[in-house]
Amino acid sequence: MSDDTASDAPGCETFTFPLNGTTVAIGRDPSCAVAVVGVGISRIHARIVLDSPAPRVVDGGSAVGTLVNDQSVPTAFLTTGDTLSLGVAEFTVAVAGGTLRLARTRRSRTPDQLDAVVPERARSLVGRDPSCDIRVEHPLVSRFHAELLRGDDGAYRIADAGSTNGVFVNGRAVRVATIGADDIVQIGPYRFYLVNGRLHQADDANRVLLEATGLGVRARGAHLLRNMSLRVNPGEFVALMGPSGSGKTTLASALAGRISPSAGTVLYNGLPLRTFMSAFSSRIGFVSQDNVLHRDLTVGETFREQSTLRLARDSTPQERSERVRVTLELLGLTPLVSRRIGRLSGGEAKRVHFGIELLSSPSFVFLDEPLAGLDAGLTERFMELFRSISRKGHTVLVTTHTLEQLDLCDRVLFLHEGAMLYDGVPAQMAQSFGVRTVAEVYARVREHGAAGRPSLTDLRREEASAQVAGVPSAHARVIRSRSVSGMRQVALLVARYLKLWVRDGRNALLSTLQIPLIALLLVAVFGGDRQFLPPSFYFCVVISAIWCGGIGAIREIAGEWGCFDRDYRAGMSPIAYVLSKTGVFSLVSALQGVLFVGCLGLFFEKFPTNADVGAPIVAATVSGALLGLCLSAVCGTVARAVTALPLALIPQILFSGVLLPFDQMPAWGRVLSHLTISRPAFSILKRVAVMDQALWQPSEWYALLALAVGAFILVVAAVGARRAFQRW
Numbered sequence: 001m002s003d004d005t006a007s008d009a010p011g012c013e014t015f016t017f018p019l020n021g022t023t024v025a026i027g028r029d030p031s032c033a034v035a036v037v038g039v040g041i042s043r044i045h046a047r048i049v050l051d052s053p054a055p056r057v058v059d060g061g062s063a064v065g066t067l068v069n070d071q072s073v074p075t076a077f078l079t080t081g082d083t084l085s086l087g088v089a090e091f092t093v094a095v096a097g098g099t100l101r102l103a104r105t106r107r108s109r110t111p112d113q114l115d116a117v118v119p120e121r122a123r124s125l126v127g128r129d130p131s132c133d134i135r136v137e138h139p140l141v142s143r144f145h146a147e148l149l150r151g152d153d154g155a156y157r158i159a160d161a162g163s164t165n166g167v168f169v170n171g172r173a174v175r176v177a178t179i180g181a182d183d184i185v186q187i188g189p190y191r192f193y194l195v196n197g198r199l200h201q202a203d204d205a206n207r208v209l210l211e212a213t214g215l216g217v218r219a220r221g222a223h224l225l226r227n228m229s230l231r232v233n234p235g236e237f238v239a240l241m242g243p244s245g246s247g248k249t250t251l252a253s254a255l256a257g258r259i260s261p262s263a264g265t266v267l268y269n270g271l272p273l274r275t276f277m278s279a280f281s282s283r284i285g286f287v288s289q290d291n292v293l294h295r296d297l298t299v300g301e302t303f304r305e306q307s308t309l310r311l312a313r314d315s316t317p318q319e320r321s322e323r324v325r326v327t328l329e330l331l332g333l334t335p336l337v338s339r340r341i342g343r344l345s346g347g348e349a350k351r352v353h354f355g356i357e358l359l360s361s362p363s364f365v366f367l368d369e370p371l372a373g374l375d376a377g378l379t380e381r382f383m384e385l386f387r388s389i390s391r392k393g394h395t396v397l398v399t400t401h402t403l404e405q406l407d408l409c410d411r412v413l414f415l416h417e418g419a420m421l422y423d424g425v426p427a428q429m430a431q432s433f434g435v436r437t438v439a440e441v442y443a444r445v446r447e448h449g450a451a452g453r454p455s456l457t458d459l460r461r462e463e464a465s466a467q468v469a470g471v472p473s474a475h476a477r478v479i480r481s482r483s484v485s486g487m488r489q490v491a492l493l494v495a496r497y498l499k500l501w502v503r504d505g506r507n508a509l510l511s512t513l514q515i516p517l518i519a520l521l522l523v524a525v526f527g528g529d530r531q532f533l534p535p536s537f538y539f540c541v542v543i544s545a546i547w548c549g550g551i552g553a554i555r556e557i558a559g560e561w562g563c564f565d566r567d568y569r570a571g572m573s574p575i576a577y578v579l580s581k582t583g584v585f586s587l588v589s590a591l592q593g594v595l596f597v598g599c600l601g602l603f604f605e606k607f608p609t610n611a612d613v614g615a616p617i618v619a620a621t622v623s624g625a626l627l628g629l630c631l632s633a634v635c636g637t638v639a640r641a642v643t644a645l646p647l648a649l650i651p652q653i654l655f656s657g658v659l660l661p662f663d664q665m666p667a668w669g670r671v672l673s674h675l676t677i678s679r680p681a682f683s684i685l686k687r688v689a690v691m692d693q694a695l696w697q698p699s700e701w702y703a704l705l706a707l708a709v710g711a712f713i714l715v716v717a718a719v720g721a722r723r724a725f726q727r728w
Contacts, residue, residue, distance in 0.1 A: 013104040019052035019095075026086060027060065028181055034102065037181065037196075041087035048078070048100070055100045057084060063170035063183065065272050070213040072265045072272055088270065118192065118199040124148040126187060127161070128312075134201070139323060139360050140165045140188035140282050142312040154197055158185060164312040164571070171276035184271065186279040189363055191269075207234030208283065208363040208395055209269050210255060216263030217250055217418075224250045225418045228264070232397065232411070234363075237390035239406060239426070240399040242415035243442060248399040249289075251415065252366045255397070256286050268364075281569070285357035289369040291349045292562030295342030296503040297496070299333055299352055300324075302341060303359070305492055309570040310360045313484040323359060331355045331385070340503075347378040351385075356566070364395045371402045383408045403438045416445050486576045493572075493580030497556075501588060511552050515592055518544045519599035528603050535686050539658040542620050542682045545596060546652055549589040549624025550631070550645050556581055557632040557715070558641045561722070574719045581629055582712055589625035593618030612688045612695040619704055620681040626711040627677065633718035652678040680704040 015034050017024060024033035027045040042062040049056050058075045059066040067085040068076040078084065082093040084102065091102040118124070124133035127145040134148065142163040149157045156179040160167040168186040169177045179185060179199070185192040191202040210232040217225040225247050232238055240248045253259045255266060257277050266273040268280050293302060307320040315323075328334045331351045341349060350370055357365060367386070371379050383405035390396045390410075398409075406412060406426040414422035414429065422429055426438075433441045484492070501508060522544075526537050557564075564577060597617055601609030628641075631648060635641040653659070655673035662670050673679050680703040687693045 015091075015102045015104075017048070017050055017100045019050050019055060019098050019100060021052070022050050024048050024050065025060075027062075036086070036089045036104070041089055041181075043180075045086045050100060052098060053095070054079070055095065062086065063275075064270075065275065067265075070211070070265070070267075072274075118148070118201055120150060120198075121148075122150055124150075125161070127163075136187060136190045138188045138190070139311050139315075141190070143314045145187055148199075155179075156194065156199055163187075164314070165282050166278070168276070168279035171271070171279050173278055186276075189283055207269075207393060208280075209234055209267075210364065210395065211267040211270075212255060212264065214264035215251070215254060215261050215266070217247075217254055217259065218262045223418050225254065225261070228418075228420050230413060230420065230423060232395060234395055235390055235393050236395055236410045237387050237408065238395075238397045238411040238413060239409040240397060240413050240415065241401070242421075243445065244401075245417075246415040247418040248415055249368050250418075251413075252286075252368060252397060252399055256284050256364075256366045257281065258286060282360065283363040285360075285362035285365040286569075287354050287357050287365070287367045287370060288562065289372060290562055291353045292560075292566050293341045293349060293353060294496070294500055294560075294563065296340055296500050298338055298340050299328075299344070300337040301499070302352060303328065303337075303355065305496060306356045306570070307359055308484055308492055309489070309567060309572055310356075327355050327358050330358070330389075347374055347382070350374070350382070358389070358394075360570075362394065365389070365397070367396065367398045369399055369401070371398075371400050376404055379404050406438065414441065414445075421445065484571075486573050489573055489576035490580050490583070493577060494584055497580060497584040501584065511548075511588075511592065512595070514548060514551075515595045516599045518548070519596065519603050522600070523603045526604075529605050531606060533604065533606055533689070535690055536658065538685045538689055539656060539678075539682055541596075541600065541617060542656070542678055542685055543649070543652055545593060545617050545620035546624035546627065546677055546681070547649060548592050548596065549585075549621040549626075550628035550648070552589060552592065553581075553585040553625040553628030554632050554641050554645050555638050556585065557629060557719070558635060558638045559632075561636075564719070564722075575716065578629075578712065578716050578719055582626060582715070585625045585629060586622045589621040590618050593621035596621065608689060613685065615695060616681050616684040616688065619684075620677060623677040623681065623704060623708050623711075626708050626715075630711040630714045630718075633715045636722075652676050655679060656682050658682065674703065675707070677704070677707055680707070 017033070025044050025047050026032055026034040026036065027043050028037050028041050029035065029043045032044065042060065044060045045062045046060050046066045047058050049058065054077045056075055056077045057066060057068065057073070059073065064087055065072040067073070067083075068078070069083050070085070078093045078095060078100065080093065080095050084091045084093055090105045092105060094101040094103070118134060121133060124147070125144055126132060126134040126136060126148055127143050128135065128137050128141045129143040132144065136145070142161070142165070144161045145163040146167045147159045147161050149159065151157070157176065158167060158169070158174070158179055159176045160174065165188060166173045167177075168174065169179065169183050171184075171186075177183075179192075179194055181194045183194065193200050193202065212231075213229040215225055215228040216223065228251065240252060242248050250259070254261045257266070257273050257280070260274075268276065271280075273280060297305075303324045304320070307315075307324050311320055311323060325334075328337060331354065333348070333351055333355060336344065336348060341352065344352065354367065354370065371382055374382065379402050383402075386396050386398060387408045406429075409426050412422065412424065412426045412429050413420060422432060424432065430436060430438050430441055433444050435441055435444050522537065522540060525540070526533065564572075567577070568574065594614065597609055597614040600607045607613075627648060628645065631644045632638075632641045635644050651672065655665075655669065655676045656678035657673070662673060665673065680700040684695070684697065684700050684704075687697065688695050
């Protein structure tokens with residue numbers, strides 16, 4: 001083996017080895033045959049097996065991976081013309097005459113300049129507070145975010161100071177970690193590296209260079225994306241176009257890390273998104289096509305509660321108010337701050353939806369069909385808005401069908417059947433397809449498919465230099481921001497849902513009016529002046545109470561999955577979400593139960609309106625609400641949940657014990673009866689109201705409590721299962 005190094009060109013190192021079956025190492029360690037230093041290069045980054053005629057490279061468990069032709073690989077054969085990348089180091093491969101030749105190139109994979117040297121101190125605080133030694137001002141950075149320690153031996157250690165969005169070393173969240181020469185430290189949008197024993201801060205101004213190569217997505221045996229490569233520079237405004245079903249949303253979701261590609265790799269600033277997803281997730285904004293907003297909240301209330309969830313949890317009320325003010329002014333929403341979302345126009349609601357993502361100042365914003373349904377005037381205003389946002393340093397990628405104002409975009413990417421047909425400036429797209437207008441591009445593609453693609457050889461997609469996902473091992477677990485405390489989240493959500501319930505006047509009125517209506521129907525059956533109310537009356541009361549609680553809560557979770565997903569990505573706890581829902585609707589259903597008792601006492605002369613009779617009725621109503629929330633979460637959609645509620649009510653009737661004594665049921669029927677709310681609730685009410693016995697009978701109350709707890713656990717499990725099938 002030879003490790004002779006020759007300089008064939010100015011600034012270009014070459015390494016030549018005979019193909020004799022030996023193995024050589026590449027990395028930062030001086031003992032490596034190819035010793036290279038720089039950001040992202042591990043001590044023993046990779047090894048090359050010099051087999052003839054085809055040498056191969058094997059990754060050595062490096063932090064950022066080994067790339068061959070911009071594809072992240074655990075191992076790969078090397079041939080002439082291949083590009084081998086390790087961190088910021090890149091080599092051109094030549095295999096000829098029984099030798100392997102690696103020529104070092106000088107291309108940088110990241111947009112940063114390592115010119116900000118961190119002062120050498122034994123202890124430095126990192127954060128946005130003016131008193132910090134290293135001040136980094138950004139909404140994602142906590143006031144005192146991290147502590148940087150430098151030992152007597154010159155080694156650096158970093159410790160998370162209880163930040164909201166975490167400290168990441170090589171893409172993994174850490175509490176305390178030693179920083180090595182190959183490590184990449186990320187705090188919010190800022191990155192730190194060790195270069196020659198000195199700590200540097202990357203001066204990239206919150207910019208992200210996105211690269212994708214060989215991207216492919218398969219679902220149910222179909223190719224949604226095929227071998228797609230692209231490069232999006234920091235601060236660009238890019239339109240993603242193509243016919244319906246061409247893969248626009250799939251591509252945007254893959255680039256944003258929302259779905260996992262089956263082939264290829266995505267790089268953010270030269271770092272594989274698969275590995276560094278946790279570090280970058282808080283910097284990626286994704287605005288779905290549907291406006292996931294609560295109609296009965298005002299614009300100001302929406303922004304205030306989202307600022308609480310999205311900004312660093314140690315932000316002061318003044319800092320949150322200022323961030324909200326800046327965002328509202330940027331989007332022209334200040335005059336609408338007191339207006340309810342449901343009273344906004346379509347364009348105004350879209351601006352609110354967009355603004356929520358801008359609160360945390362993301363580096364990259366993906367917008368899925370934000371112009372759908374807007375007239376030409378609004379389309380122009382939105383395109384100008386997106387361009388102005390990109391000029392402030394945010395990279396903006398918009399999926400759209402619109403043909404207006406494309407000249408405001410820096411780039412257009414045109415897709416068809418999961419393939420990239422065009423990547424270039426808007427002014428040249430029609431010409432490259434051999435037509436006169438952009439509208440004719442769609443007609444040409446429909447007629448000729450991929451055969452109608454441009455013949456230009458200088459499309460920008462040919463200069464794409466990165467990758468998108470799938471070859472390495474499984475995804476690193478995504479660490480979400482910790483947002484505000486769980487109890488504060490519960491308080492915020494409880495206040496939200498109480499406002500929504502009170503302001504939804506029609507629903508609140510119907511929920512209230514059904515109580516006296518049911519009582520009147522019972523009067524029609526049993527008569528209000530009966531001297532004795534039979535057990536069947538109390539059975540009907542229990543079933544009605546369960547129904548009232550269930551129907552009031554059945555839409556609550558299934559109808560707002562979009563809002564839940566949005567808030568979850570901002571750091572909201574699923575437990576806090578479920579607690580707030582159960583708390584609010586337990587309270588609402590308890591009030592319904594009290595109203596039901598009052599109506600029964602008003603309409604039935606012999607109905608006892610005391611606490612002993614009221615307690616099981618209120619308990620049945622609350623249990624019914626928990627049943628409704630459970631069905632809402634498990635069924636997934638409002639339509640399925642509403643259909644399932646009557647089906648869930650049938651067992652409450654059949655296994656309550658009123659139709660047939662339990663000892664006369666089959667064994668499996670008796671087992672099923674223990675899973676119904678009606679069995680313990682009816683038993684308690686019958687014993688108190690008919691048999692004039694004591695209210696407290698532990699076994700029955702414990703059974704009712706166990707069913708309520710079981711319903712709560714099922715809601716939590718259903719909400720958690722939904723998250724398990726989504727990336728972040």
